[in-house]
Amino acid sequence: MYAVVGCSDCSMLWVVEGRPETSQCPRCGTTRQYAKRKKFVTTEEEDHAREVRASMLANRQGHGDAFAELDSFTEMEGQIDDAGPSDEEYLERSGIDADAVAEAGEAAMDSGGSTSRKERVREAVRELDEATEDAVVDYAAERGVDPEYTRTALEKLVRAGEATENRGVYRLL
Numbered sequence: 584m585y586a587v588v589g590c591s592d593c594s595m596l597w598v599v600e601g602r603p604e605t606s607q608c609p610r611c612g613t614t615r616q617y618a619k620r621k622k623f624v625t626t627e628e629e630d631h632a633r634e635v636r637a638s639m640l641a642n643r644q645g646h647g648d649a650f651a652e653l654d655s656f657t658e659m660e661g662q663i664d665d666a667g668p669s670d671e672e673y674l675e676r677s678g679i680d681a682d683a684v685a686e687a688g689e690a691a692m693d694s695g696g697s698t699s700r701k702e703r704v705r706e707a708v709r710e711l712d713e714a715t716e717d718a719v720v721d722y723a724a725e726r727g728v729d730p731e732y733t734r735t736a737l738e739k740l741v742r743a744g745e746a747t748e749n750r751g752v753y754r755l756l
Contacts, residue, residue, distance in 0.1 A: 585632035587639070588620040596623070596639055598632045630657050700728045704736040705755060708746060714753040 586599050590608040599606050599617070607614045624635045634655060641650035653659070667673075671681040698706070700723075707722035708714045716737060723733040737753060740746035746755050 584625060584627055585629050586625045587623045587632050587636045588617075589623065591615075591621065596636050598629070598636055600629070630655070698726075700732055701736055703728045704733050704740070707733075708737075708740075708753045708755050715751050716753070719753060 584601060587596060588599050588606060589596050590611060590613055592613045593608060593611040595608050595610040597609055599620075603617050605614050606617050606620055623639065624632065626632050626635075638647070638650055641647050654662070668676070674681040674684055703723050703726050704719065707719040711718050711722060716734065719737060720730045720733045724730055737746070737748075740755075741748050741753075744756065746753050
């Protein structure tokens with residue numbers, strides 16, 4: 584269930600899902616019991632609640648007639664893809680090869696995205712059964728991280744209190 588509710592302090596309108604014990608105004612932060620909030624409409628459909636809220640806001644600003652001429656949110660959402668140039672057309676007009684961009688995106692997705700060197704060191708400490716310095720260096724090196732960087736990163740993690748080292752074995756905190 585969805586309800587369009589209002590704030591008695593600042594007149595903000597928003598949509599609340601379900602029946603929470605309390606609700607907080609997104610504008611002024613006032614928290615009230617949900618039961619005491621003014622509910623302008625209660626409906627089972629989120630889109631209907633969004634439409635009512637938008638209509639109320641348009642009427643407040645004197646644009647109720649213009650709002651009435653618009654399509655529903657659902658219909659406008661379906662029209663978004665038809666508005667403006669396509670992504671490929673935009674890139675080509677900007678002087679960028681759209682095919683190269685698509686290939687780079689696919690390559691990044693195939694490799695699991697880019698992971699920072701520091702995150703690779705953390706991953707090694709997290710994943711290894713016995714995360715000794717040598718084991719972490721080997722793990723990170725297999726994934727393209729310089730061994731010297733790995734050793735320095737381990738020291739920094741311990742100094743920053745993000746990891747501990749006990750008898751040569753590292754553990755993240």
